Amino acid sequence: MKRFFTSFYGKLSAVFLILLLVMGTVQILLTIASWQTHYDEADQKLNARLAEDIAKDFTPLLKDSLNIDGIHHAIHYMMVMNPKIEIYILDEQGGIMAFFAEPQKKVKIQSIDLEPVKAFLEPDRKFPILGDNPRNPGSHKPFSAAHLKIGKEVNGYLYIIIGSELYDAALNTTREEYVAQTIVKGLLITLLFTGIIGLILFAFLTRRLRKMSIVVHEFERGNHDVRIPVKTDDEVGQLGKSFNNMADTIAANIEELKNTDKLRRELIANVSHDLRSPLASIRGYLETIQIKDAVLSAEERQKYLNILLDSTHGLERLVTQLFELSKLDAKQIEPELEPFLIQEMVYEVVAKFQPKAEKFGINLDVEIKDGLPQVMADIGMIERVLSNLLENAIRYTPRGGTVNITTETTGEIVRVRVMDTGPGIKDDDLKYIFDRFYRVEKSRSEKTGGTGLGLAIAKKIMEVHQSTISVASEVDRGSIFSFNLKTWHPRAI
Ligand code: ADP
Numbered sequence: 001m002k003r004f005f006t007s008f009y010g011k012l013s014a015v016f017l018i019l020l021l022v023m024g025t026v027q028i029l030l031t032i033a034s035w036q037t038h039y040d041e042a043d044q045k046l047n048a049r050l051a052e053d054i055a056k057d058f059t060p061l062l063k064d065s066l067n068i069d070g071i072h073h074a075i076h077y078m079m080v081m082n083p084k085i086e087i088y089i090l091d092e093q094g095g096i097m098a099f100f101a102e103p104q105k106k107v108k109i110q111s112i113d114l115e116p117v118k119a120f121l122e123p124d125r126k127f128p129i130l131g132d133n134p135r136n137p138g139s140h141k142p143f144s145a146a147h148l149k150i151g152k153e154v155n156g157y158l159y160i161i162i163g164s165e166l167y168d169a170a171l172n173t174t175r176e177e178y179v180a181q182t183i184v185k186g187l188l189i190t191l192l193f194t195g196i197i198g199l200i201l202f203a204f205l206t207r208r209l210r211k212m213s214i215v216v217h218e219f220e221r222g223n224h225d226v227r228i229p230v231k232t233d234d235e236v237g238q239l240g241k242s243f244n245n246m247a248d249t250i251a252a253n254i255e256e257l258k259n260t261d262k263l264r265r266e267l268i269a270n271v272s273h274d275l276r277s278p279l280a281s282i283r284g285y286l287e288t289i290q291i292k293d294a295v296l297s298a299e300e301r302q303k304y305l306n307i308l309l310d311s312t313h314g315l316e317r318l319v320t321q322l323f324e325l326s327k328l329d330a331k332q333i334e335p336e337l338e339p340f341l342i343q344e345m346v347y348e349v350v351a352k353f354q355p356k357a358e359k360f361g362i363n364l365d366v367e368i369k370d371g372l373p374q375v376m377a378d379i380g381m382i383e384r385v386l387s388n389l390l391e392n393a394i395r396y397t398p399r400g401g402t403v404n405i406t407t408e409t410t411g412e413i414v415r416v417r418v419m420d421t422g423p424g425i426k427d428d429d430l431k432y433i434f435d436r437f438y439r440v441e442k443s444r445s446e447k448t449g450g451t452g453l454g455l456a457i458a459k460k461i462m463e464v465h466q467s468t469i470s471v472a473s474e475v476d477r478g479s480i481f482s483f484n485l486k487t488w489h490p491r492a493i
Pocket of ligand 1: 388392393396397420422423424425433438439440441450451452453454455456479
Protein backbone atom coordinates (compact mmCIF):
# COMPACT_ATOMS: atom_id res chain seq x y z
CA MET A 1 0.00 0.00 0.00
CA LYS A 2 2.86 2.36 0.93
CA ARG A 3 4.53 1.48 -2.36
CA PHE A 4 1.33 2.39 -4.19
CA PHE A 5 1.23 5.89 -2.70
CA THR A 6 4.91 6.49 -3.34
CA SER A 7 4.51 5.46 -6.99
CA PHE A 8 3.81 8.11 -9.62
CA TYR A 9 0.48 6.46 -10.43
CA GLY A 10 -0.48 6.39 -6.75
CA LYS A 11 0.34 10.06 -6.24
CA LEU A 12 -1.42 11.08 -9.43
CA SER A 13 -4.53 9.08 -8.48
CA ALA A 14 -4.58 10.44 -4.91
CA VAL A 15 -4.30 14.06 -6.10
CA PHE A 16 -6.92 13.41 -8.77
CA LEU A 17 -9.40 11.88 -6.30
CA ILE A 18 -8.87 14.68 -3.75
CA LEU A 19 -9.39 17.25 -6.50
CA LEU A 20 -12.54 15.45 -7.59
CA LEU A 21 -13.90 15.51 -4.02
CA VAL A 22 -13.11 19.20 -3.54
CA MET A 23 -14.42 20.22 -6.96
CA GLY A 24 -17.55 18.08 -6.47
CA THR A 25 -18.27 19.71 -3.10
CA VAL A 26 -17.64 23.22 -4.45
CA GLN A 27 -19.92 22.49 -7.39
CA ILE A 28 -22.69 21.29 -5.09
CA LEU A 29 -22.33 24.28 -2.74
CA LEU A 30 -22.45 26.64 -5.72
CA THR A 31 -25.57 24.89 -6.98
CA ILE A 32 -27.22 25.23 -3.57
CA ALA A 33 -26.29 28.94 -3.37
CA SER A 34 -27.66 29.65 -6.83
CA TRP A 35 -30.72 27.59 -6.00
CA GLN A 36 -31.26 29.84 -2.91
CA THR A 37 -31.00 33.00 -5.07
CA HIS A 38 -33.34 31.50 -7.60
CA TYR A 39 -35.75 30.57 -4.86
CA ASP A 40 -35.60 34.11 -3.34
CA GLU A 41 -36.22 35.63 -6.75
CA ALA A 42 -39.16 33.37 -7.47
CA ASP A 43 -40.63 34.04 -4.00
CA GLN A 44 -40.23 37.77 -4.36
CA LYS A 45 -41.71 37.84 -7.87
CA LEU A 46 -44.66 35.75 -6.73
CA ASN A 47 -45.33 38.04 -3.77
CA ALA A 48 -44.41 41.31 -5.48
CA ARG A 49 -47.90 42.72 -5.14
CA LEU A 50 -48.58 41.23 -1.69
CA ALA A 51 -47.66 44.39 0.25
CA GLU A 52 -49.73 46.55 -2.06
CA ASP A 53 -52.79 44.30 -1.57
CA ILE A 54 -52.44 44.15 2.21
CA ALA A 55 -51.80 47.92 2.35
CA LYS A 56 -55.33 48.42 1.02
CA ASP A 57 -56.73 46.44 4.01
CA PHE A 58 -54.70 48.57 6.42
CA THR A 59 -55.67 51.94 4.98
CA PRO A 60 -58.94 52.27 7.01
CA LEU A 61 -57.11 51.41 10.22
CA LEU A 62 -54.54 54.16 9.59
CA LYS A 63 -56.82 56.91 8.38
CA ASP A 64 -56.60 59.08 11.48
CA SER A 65 -53.63 57.68 13.34
CA LEU A 66 -51.91 54.38 14.11
CA ASN A 67 -54.60 52.03 15.47
CA ILE A 68 -52.18 49.58 17.10
CA ASP A 69 -54.80 47.11 18.38
CA GLY A 70 -56.65 47.02 15.09
CA ILE A 71 -53.45 46.59 13.17
CA HIS A 72 -52.17 43.86 15.49
CA HIS A 73 -55.37 42.05 15.02
CA ALA A 74 -55.21 42.36 11.24
CA ILE A 75 -51.53 41.35 11.09
CA HIS A 76 -52.15 38.37 13.33
CA TYR A 77 -55.03 37.27 11.15
CA MET A 78 -53.00 37.54 7.99
CA MET A 79 -50.02 35.75 9.41
CA VAL A 80 -52.19 32.87 10.53
CA MET A 81 -53.54 32.71 7.00
CA ASN A 82 -50.03 32.87 5.51
CA PRO A 83 -47.37 31.68 7.99
CA LYS A 84 -44.65 32.30 5.38
CA ILE A 85 -44.76 36.09 5.94
CA GLU A 86 -43.90 38.67 8.64
CA ILE A 87 -45.54 42.09 8.48
CA TYR A 88 -44.01 45.42 9.60
CA ILE A 89 -45.24 49.00 9.44
CA LEU A 90 -42.47 51.53 8.96
CA ASP A 91 -42.39 55.31 9.29
CA GLU A 92 -40.77 57.64 6.75
CA GLN A 93 -37.26 56.97 8.07
CA GLY A 94 -37.68 53.21 8.21
CA GLY A 95 -38.40 53.10 11.96
CA ILE A 96 -40.55 50.08 12.89
CA MET A 97 -43.93 51.41 14.14
CA ALA A 98 -45.85 48.16 14.43
CA PHE A 99 -45.30 44.46 13.83
CA PHE A 100 -46.54 41.12 14.89
CA ALA A 101 -44.17 38.94 16.81
CA GLU A 102 -44.49 35.94 19.00
CA PRO A 103 -44.15 37.14 22.62
CA GLN A 104 -40.86 35.30 23.18
CA LYS A 105 -39.22 36.34 19.96
CA LYS A 106 -38.90 40.09 19.94
CA VAL A 107 -37.81 42.17 17.01
CA LYS A 108 -34.17 43.07 17.62
CA ILE A 109 -33.74 46.28 15.62
CA GLN A 110 -35.58 49.60 15.71
CA SER A 111 -35.36 50.59 12.09
CA ILE A 112 -34.87 49.14 8.63
CA ASP A 113 -32.52 50.27 5.90
CA LEU A 114 -34.82 51.99 3.36
CA GLU A 115 -32.47 51.66 0.36
CA PRO A 116 -33.66 48.18 -0.70
CA VAL A 117 -37.29 49.21 0.02
CA LYS A 118 -36.98 52.21 -2.31
CA ALA A 119 -35.28 50.03 -4.93
CA PHE A 120 -38.20 47.61 -4.66
CA LEU A 121 -40.69 50.41 -5.25
CA GLU A 122 -38.88 51.57 -8.43
CA PRO A 123 -40.73 50.61 -11.63
CA ASP A 124 -37.63 49.04 -13.25
CA ARG A 125 -36.65 46.91 -10.22
CA LYS A 126 -34.67 43.75 -10.67
CA PHE A 127 -35.35 40.75 -8.41
CA PRO A 128 -34.16 39.43 -6.03
CA ILE A 129 -33.78 42.50 -3.76
CA LEU A 130 -32.89 41.48 -0.22
CA GLY A 131 -33.78 43.65 2.77
CA ASP A 132 -32.99 43.76 6.52
CA ASN A 133 -34.41 40.94 8.59
CA PRO A 134 -35.57 42.63 11.86
CA ARG A 135 -35.54 39.35 13.78
CA ASN A 136 -32.04 38.47 12.78
CA PRO A 137 -29.90 41.60 12.41
CA GLY A 138 -27.19 41.19 9.79
CA SER A 139 -29.11 38.70 7.69
CA HIS A 140 -31.11 39.66 4.60
CA LYS A 141 -34.28 38.27 3.14
CA PRO A 142 -36.59 38.77 0.17
CA PHE A 143 -39.48 41.08 0.93
CA SER A 144 -42.51 42.88 -0.50
CA ALA A 145 -43.14 46.57 0.23
CA ALA A 146 -45.74 49.27 -0.47
CA HIS A 147 -46.32 52.93 0.40
CA LEU A 148 -48.62 53.41 3.43
CA LYS A 149 -50.18 56.66 4.62
CA ILE A 150 -50.37 56.76 8.40
CA GLY A 151 -52.61 59.50 9.77
CA LYS A 152 -52.40 62.73 7.86
CA GLU A 153 -48.69 63.45 7.91
CA VAL A 154 -46.67 60.24 7.96
CA ASN A 155 -45.85 58.64 4.58
CA GLY A 156 -44.71 55.24 5.84
CA TYR A 157 -44.22 51.80 4.34
CA LEU A 158 -45.68 48.36 4.65
CA TYR A 159 -42.72 45.94 4.81
CA ILE A 160 -43.37 42.22 4.50
CA ILE A 161 -40.62 39.65 4.96
CA ILE A 162 -41.22 36.64 2.75
CA GLY A 163 -40.03 33.44 4.30
CA SER A 164 -40.71 34.00 7.97
CA GLU A 165 -38.68 32.48 10.78
CA LEU A 166 -41.37 29.88 11.21
CA TYR A 167 -41.13 29.00 7.57
CA ASP A 168 -37.33 29.01 7.62
CA ALA A 169 -37.29 26.69 10.60
CA ALA A 170 -39.57 24.26 8.78
CA LEU A 171 -37.49 24.59 5.62
CA ASN A 172 -34.14 24.18 7.36
CA THR A 173 -34.86 20.74 8.73
CA THR A 174 -35.74 19.44 5.27
CA ARG A 175 -33.03 21.46 3.56
CA GLU A 176 -30.16 19.97 5.56
CA GLU A 177 -31.37 16.50 4.76
CA TYR A 178 -31.80 17.43 1.14
CA VAL A 179 -28.36 19.09 0.91
CA ALA A 180 -26.64 16.13 2.57
CA GLN A 181 -28.37 13.73 0.24
CA THR A 182 -27.55 15.80 -2.83
CA ILE A 183 -23.88 16.11 -1.84
CA VAL A 184 -23.55 12.40 -1.23
CA LYS A 185 -25.36 11.47 -4.44
CA GLY A 186 -23.51 14.06 -6.51
CA LEU A 187 -20.14 13.08 -5.14
CA LEU A 188 -20.84 9.40 -5.60
CA ILE A 189 -21.83 9.87 -9.23
CA THR A 190 -18.83 12.14 -9.93
CA LEU A 191 -16.42 9.82 -8.18
CA LEU A 192 -17.80 6.76 -9.88
CA PHE A 193 -17.77 7.98 -13.46
CA THR A 194 -14.97 10.54 -13.57
CA GLY A 195 -12.93 8.65 -11.00
CA ILE A 196 -13.06 5.30 -12.76
CA ILE A 197 -12.39 6.79 -16.20
CA GLY A 198 -9.58 8.98 -14.80
CA LEU A 199 -7.91 6.12 -12.95
CA ILE A 200 -8.03 3.87 -16.03
CA LEU A 201 -6.57 6.69 -18.12
CA PHE A 202 -3.80 7.37 -15.62
CA ALA A 203 -3.01 3.66 -15.38
CA PHE A 204 -2.68 3.58 -19.17
CA LEU A 205 -0.48 6.69 -19.28
CA THR A 206 1.75 5.73 -16.37
CA ARG A 207 2.15 2.20 -17.75
CA ARG A 208 4.19 3.68 -20.58
CA LEU A 209 6.30 5.58 -18.08
CA ARG A 210 6.75 2.40 -16.04
CA LYS A 211 7.91 0.53 -19.15
CA MET A 212 10.34 3.35 -19.89
CA SER A 213 11.70 3.27 -16.37
CA ILE A 214 12.33 -0.51 -16.70
CA VAL A 215 14.30 0.07 -19.93
CA VAL A 216 16.30 2.94 -18.39
CA HIS A 217 17.07 0.78 -15.36
CA GLU A 218 18.18 -2.07 -17.59
CA PHE A 219 20.42 0.33 -19.55
CA GLU A 220 21.86 1.65 -16.30
CA ARG A 221 22.74 -1.92 -15.30
CA GLY A 222 24.92 -2.24 -18.37
CA ASN A 223 22.67 -3.66 -21.07
CA HIS A 224 23.34 -1.01 -23.68
CA ASP A 225 21.27 -2.74 -26.38
CA VAL A 226 17.87 -2.04 -24.80
CA ARG A 227 15.73 0.68 -26.38
CA ILE A 228 12.27 2.09 -25.60
CA PRO A 229 9.61 1.01 -28.14
CA VAL A 230 8.18 4.32 -29.44
CA LYS A 231 4.69 4.11 -30.96
CA THR A 232 3.38 7.68 -30.50
CA ASP A 233 4.65 11.16 -31.22
CA ASP A 234 3.34 12.77 -28.01
CA GLU A 235 5.52 14.03 -25.13
CA VAL A 236 6.07 10.52 -23.75
CA GLY A 237 6.93 9.29 -27.25
CA GLN A 238 9.34 12.20 -27.69
CA LEU A 239 10.94 11.38 -24.33
CA GLY A 240 11.36 7.77 -25.47
CA LYS A 241 12.93 8.92 -28.75
CA SER A 242 15.28 11.27 -26.91
CA PHE A 243 16.32 8.47 -24.56
CA ASN A 244 16.94 6.13 -27.50
CA ASN A 245 19.07 8.77 -29.25
CA MET A 246 20.98 9.39 -26.03
CA ALA A 247 21.44 5.64 -25.53
CA ASP A 248 22.76 5.33 -29.12
CA THR A 249 25.26 8.11 -28.48
CA ILE A 250 26.35 6.66 -25.14
CA ALA A 251 26.69 3.16 -26.63
CA ALA A 252 28.69 4.55 -29.57
CA ASN A 253 30.90 6.56 -27.20
CA ILE A 254 31.52 3.52 -25.01
CA GLU A 255 32.40 1.49 -28.09
CA GLU A 256 34.74 4.24 -29.25
CA LEU A 257 36.32 4.48 -25.80
CA LYS A 258 36.85 0.71 -25.83
CA ASN A 259 38.45 0.92 -29.26
CA THR A 260 40.62 3.87 -28.25
CA ASP A 261 41.68 1.99 -25.16
CA LYS A 262 42.50 -1.08 -27.25
CA LEU A 263 44.43 1.08 -29.72
CA ARG A 264 46.31 2.76 -26.89
CA ARG A 265 47.36 -0.60 -25.46
CA GLU A 266 48.42 -1.81 -28.89
CA LEU A 267 50.27 1.43 -29.49
CA ILE A 268 52.20 1.13 -26.23
CA ALA A 269 52.98 -2.52 -26.98
CA ASN A 270 54.10 -1.67 -30.53
CA VAL A 271 56.11 1.36 -29.51
CA SER A 272 57.90 -0.52 -26.77
CA HIS A 273 58.60 -3.42 -29.13
CA ASP A 274 59.80 -1.15 -31.93
CA LEU A 275 62.01 0.76 -29.53
CA ARG A 276 63.34 -2.27 -27.76
CA SER A 277 64.59 -4.14 -30.86
CA PRO A 278 66.85 -1.40 -32.27
CA LEU A 279 68.00 -0.48 -28.76
CA ALA A 280 68.96 -4.10 -28.07
CA SER A 281 70.80 -4.21 -31.39
CA ILE A 282 72.62 -0.94 -30.65
CA ARG A 283 73.60 -2.17 -27.23
CA GLY A 284 74.78 -5.53 -28.66
CA TYR A 285 77.01 -3.93 -31.25
CA LEU A 286 78.35 -1.34 -28.79
CA GLU A 287 79.25 -4.15 -26.35
CA THR A 288 80.89 -6.09 -29.16
CA ILE A 289 82.96 -3.07 -30.14
CA GLN A 290 83.87 -2.51 -26.50
CA ILE A 291 84.89 -6.14 -25.81
CA LYS A 292 86.61 -6.76 -29.13
CA ASP A 293 88.07 -3.27 -29.38
CA ALA A 294 91.66 -4.51 -29.52
CA VAL A 295 91.07 -7.25 -32.10
CA LEU A 296 88.60 -5.51 -34.46
CA SER A 297 89.80 -4.74 -37.93
CA ALA A 298 89.10 -1.32 -39.42
CA GLU A 299 86.61 -2.90 -41.86
CA GLU A 300 84.70 -4.69 -39.14
CA ARG A 301 84.61 -1.56 -37.00
CA GLN A 302 83.20 0.39 -39.96
CA LYS A 303 80.59 -2.31 -40.58
CA TYR A 304 79.44 -2.27 -36.97
CA LEU A 305 79.36 1.52 -36.91
CA ASN A 306 77.21 1.53 -40.07
CA ILE A 307 74.77 -0.87 -38.47
CA LEU A 308 74.67 1.34 -35.39
CA LEU A 309 74.03 4.38 -37.55
CA ASP A 310 71.18 2.60 -39.40
CA SER A 311 69.60 1.57 -36.11
CA THR A 312 69.75 5.09 -34.71
CA HIS A 313 68.26 6.41 -37.98
CA GLY A 314 65.45 3.89 -37.65
CA LEU A 315 64.84 4.97 -34.06
CA GLU A 316 64.89 8.60 -35.01
CA ARG A 317 62.37 7.97 -37.79
CA LEU A 318 60.06 6.07 -35.45
CA VAL A 319 60.14 8.78 -32.80
CA THR A 320 59.63 11.53 -35.41
CA GLN A 321 56.66 9.71 -36.95
CA LEU A 322 55.10 9.02 -33.57
CA PHE A 323 55.46 12.64 -32.64
CA GLU A 324 53.97 13.73 -35.96
CA LEU A 325 51.00 11.38 -35.58
CA SER A 326 50.29 12.46 -32.03
CA LYS A 327 50.36 16.13 -33.08
CA LEU A 328 47.92 15.38 -35.92
CA ASP A 329 45.72 13.40 -33.52
CA ALA A 330 45.66 16.21 -30.99
CA LYS A 331 44.96 18.68 -33.82
CA GLN A 332 48.03 20.59 -32.73
CA ILE A 333 48.95 21.21 -36.33
CA GLU A 334 46.40 22.67 -38.67
CA PRO A 335 47.01 22.60 -42.43
CA GLU A 336 48.20 25.96 -43.76
CA LEU A 337 46.42 26.03 -47.09
CA GLU A 338 48.04 27.79 -50.03
CA PRO A 339 47.82 27.39 -53.79
CA PHE A 340 50.67 25.58 -55.51
CA LEU A 341 51.49 23.53 -58.61
CA ILE A 342 51.39 19.84 -57.75
CA GLN A 343 53.57 18.91 -60.76
CA GLU A 344 56.44 20.96 -59.33
CA MET A 345 56.18 19.11 -56.06
CA VAL A 346 56.00 15.73 -57.83
CA TYR A 347 59.21 16.44 -59.76
CA GLU A 348 60.99 17.64 -56.61
CA VAL A 349 60.04 14.56 -54.60
CA VAL A 350 60.89 12.23 -57.47
CA ALA A 351 64.29 13.91 -57.76
CA LYS A 352 64.83 13.36 -54.05
CA PHE A 353 64.06 9.63 -54.36
CA GLN A 354 65.90 9.07 -57.62
CA PRO A 355 69.21 7.95 -56.00
CA LYS A 356 67.39 5.48 -53.76
CA ALA A 357 65.36 4.13 -56.71
CA GLU A 358 68.55 3.66 -58.68
CA LYS A 359 70.20 1.93 -55.77
CA PHE A 360 67.37 -0.61 -55.66
CA GLY A 361 67.12 -0.90 -59.44
CA ILE A 362 63.70 0.69 -59.77
CA ASN A 363 62.52 2.81 -62.62
CA LEU A 364 60.77 6.03 -61.52
CA ASP A 365 58.36 7.38 -64.10
CA VAL A 366 56.19 10.57 -64.05
CA GLU A 367 53.21 11.25 -66.34
CA ILE A 368 51.66 14.67 -65.90
CA LYS A 369 49.50 16.34 -68.53
CA ASP A 370 49.91 20.03 -69.34
CA GLY A 371 47.55 22.68 -68.03
CA LEU A 372 47.05 21.19 -64.58
CA PRO A 373 45.28 23.67 -62.28
CA GLN A 374 46.86 24.77 -59.02
CA VAL A 375 45.80 22.92 -55.91
CA MET A 376 44.95 24.33 -52.49
CA ALA A 377 46.66 22.46 -49.65
CA ASP A 378 49.44 22.50 -47.07
CA ILE A 379 52.63 22.09 -49.12
CA GLY A 380 54.66 20.49 -46.33
CA MET A 381 51.97 17.98 -45.45
CA ILE A 382 51.24 16.93 -49.04
CA GLU A 383 54.96 16.49 -49.64
CA ARG A 384 54.99 14.19 -46.63
CA VAL A 385 52.15 12.09 -48.09
CA LEU A 386 53.80 11.84 -51.49
CA SER A 387 57.17 10.98 -49.92
CA ASN A 388 55.61 8.25 -47.79
CA LEU A 389 53.86 6.71 -50.80
CA LEU A 390 56.96 6.88 -52.96
CA GLU A 391 59.16 5.50 -50.21
CA ASN A 392 56.79 2.54 -49.77
CA ALA A 393 56.56 1.95 -53.52
CA ILE A 394 60.35 1.87 -53.84
CA ARG A 395 60.71 -0.16 -50.68
CA TYR A 396 58.25 -2.91 -51.60
CA THR A 397 58.83 -3.12 -55.37
CA PRO A 398 61.44 -5.70 -56.36
CA ARG A 399 64.47 -4.83 -58.45
CA GLY A 400 63.62 -4.15 -62.08
CA GLY A 401 60.12 -2.89 -61.23
CA THR A 402 58.54 0.46 -62.09
CA VAL A 403 56.97 3.15 -59.95
CA ASN A 404 54.68 5.41 -61.91
CA ILE A 405 53.27 8.78 -60.73
CA THR A 406 50.29 10.24 -62.60
CA THR A 407 47.82 13.07 -62.07
CA GLU A 408 44.27 13.46 -63.30
CA THR A 409 41.76 16.33 -63.00
CA THR A 410 38.04 15.73 -62.54
CA GLY A 411 35.96 18.83 -61.89
CA GLU A 412 37.39 20.61 -58.90
CA ILE A 413 39.63 17.69 -57.89
CA VAL A 414 43.17 16.75 -58.84
CA ARG A 415 43.90 13.08 -58.20
CA VAL A 416 47.50 11.99 -57.63
CA ARG A 417 48.33 8.30 -58.20
CA VAL A 418 51.42 6.33 -57.16
CA MET A 419 51.46 2.97 -58.96
CA ASP A 420 54.01 0.23 -58.53
CA THR A 421 54.69 -3.17 -59.98
CA GLY A 422 55.37 -4.58 -56.52
CA PRO A 423 53.98 -7.68 -54.79
CA GLY A 424 50.54 -6.14 -54.21
CA ILE A 425 48.57 -6.43 -50.97
CA LYS A 426 46.15 -9.25 -50.09
CA ASP A 427 42.49 -8.25 -49.54
CA ASP A 428 42.72 -9.35 -45.87
CA ASP A 429 45.55 -6.89 -45.27
CA LEU A 430 44.19 -4.15 -47.47
CA LYS A 431 41.53 -3.01 -44.96
CA TYR A 432 44.13 -2.55 -42.20
CA ILE A 433 46.82 -0.96 -44.32
CA PHE A 434 46.12 2.56 -43.03
CA ASP A 435 46.00 1.47 -39.35
CA ARG A 436 48.95 2.61 -37.28
CA PHE A 437 51.67 -0.03 -36.80
CA TYR A 438 50.03 -2.36 -39.29
CA ARG A 439 52.65 -4.10 -41.36
CA VAL A 440 52.01 -6.90 -43.85
CA GLU A 441 55.57 -8.12 -43.63
CA LYS A 442 56.04 -8.67 -39.90
CA SER A 443 59.76 -9.43 -40.07
CA ARG A 444 62.10 -6.60 -41.00
CA SER A 445 64.77 -6.71 -43.59
CA GLU A 446 67.07 -3.84 -44.40
CA LYS A 447 64.79 -2.90 -47.26
CA THR A 448 61.35 -3.49 -45.81
CA GLY A 449 62.02 -2.47 -42.22
CA GLY A 450 59.41 0.30 -41.96
CA THR A 451 57.60 1.55 -38.87
CA GLY A 452 54.01 0.84 -39.94
CA LEU A 453 53.18 4.50 -39.37
CA GLY A 454 53.75 6.04 -42.82
CA LEU A 455 50.28 5.31 -44.25
CA ALA A 456 48.55 6.18 -40.95
CA ILE A 457 50.19 9.61 -41.12
CA ALA A 458 49.24 10.01 -44.81
CA LYS A 459 45.60 9.15 -44.02
CA LYS A 460 45.51 11.59 -41.10
CA ILE A 461 46.97 14.37 -43.26
CA MET A 462 44.31 13.81 -45.91
CA GLU A 463 41.65 13.83 -43.18
CA VAL A 464 42.75 17.24 -41.92
CA HIS A 465 42.45 18.39 -45.54
CA GLN A 466 38.87 17.03 -45.58
CA SER A 467 40.01 14.69 -48.31
CA THR A 468 40.72 10.97 -48.74
CA ILE A 469 43.46 8.54 -49.61
CA SER A 470 42.67 5.12 -51.07
CA VAL A 471 44.36 1.98 -52.25
CA ALA A 472 43.69 -0.61 -54.95
CA SER A 473 45.96 -3.61 -55.16
CA GLU A 474 46.32 -6.93 -56.88
CA VAL A 475 48.66 -9.59 -55.55
CA ASP A 476 51.75 -10.09 -57.77
CA ARG A 477 50.69 -7.21 -60.06
CA GLY A 478 51.16 -4.15 -57.92
CA SER A 479 49.41 -1.45 -55.90
CA ILE A 480 47.90 1.95 -56.70
CA PHE A 481 47.73 4.53 -53.91
CA SER A 482 45.78 7.69 -54.77
CA PHE A 483 44.76 10.87 -52.98
CA ASN A 484 42.61 13.86 -53.95
CA LEU A 485 43.38 17.56 -53.72
CA LYS A 486 41.05 20.51 -54.23
CA THR A 487 41.87 22.78 -57.13
CA TRP A 488 42.36 26.52 -56.83
CA HIS A 489 41.60 29.07 -59.54
CA PRO A 490 42.86 32.66 -59.27
CA ARG A 491 39.87 35.03 -59.30
CA ALA A 492 39.51 37.18 -62.38
CA ILE A 493 40.14 40.81 -61.42
P1 ADP B 1 55.84 0.94 -43.28
O1 ADP B 1 56.71 1.92 -42.59
O2 ADP B 1 55.91 -0.44 -42.67
O3 ADP B 1 55.98 0.95 -44.72
P2 ADP B 1 53.29 2.01 -43.84
O4 ADP B 1 52.21 2.49 -42.96
O5 ADP B 1 53.86 2.96 -44.81
O6 ADP B 1 54.40 1.42 -42.91
O7 ADP B 1 52.74 0.76 -44.60
C1 ADP B 1 52.05 -0.26 -43.92
C2 ADP B 1 52.22 -1.59 -44.60
O8 ADP B 1 51.57 -1.58 -45.86
C3 ADP B 1 53.63 -1.91 -44.91
O9 ADP B 1 54.25 -2.56 -43.86
C4 ADP B 1 53.48 -2.82 -46.11
O10 ADP B 1 53.30 -4.13 -45.67
C5 ADP B 1 52.24 -2.35 -46.79
N1 ADP B 1 52.52 -1.49 -47.96
C6 ADP B 1 52.58 -0.17 -48.02
N2 ADP B 1 52.83 0.26 -49.28
C7 ADP B 1 52.95 -0.83 -50.03
C8 ADP B 1 53.22 -1.06 -51.43
N3 ADP B 1 53.40 -0.05 -52.27
N4 ADP B 1 53.24 -2.33 -51.87
C9 ADP B 1 53.04 -3.36 -51.02
N5 ADP B 1 52.80 -3.23 -49.71
C10 ADP B 1 52.74 -1.97 -49.20
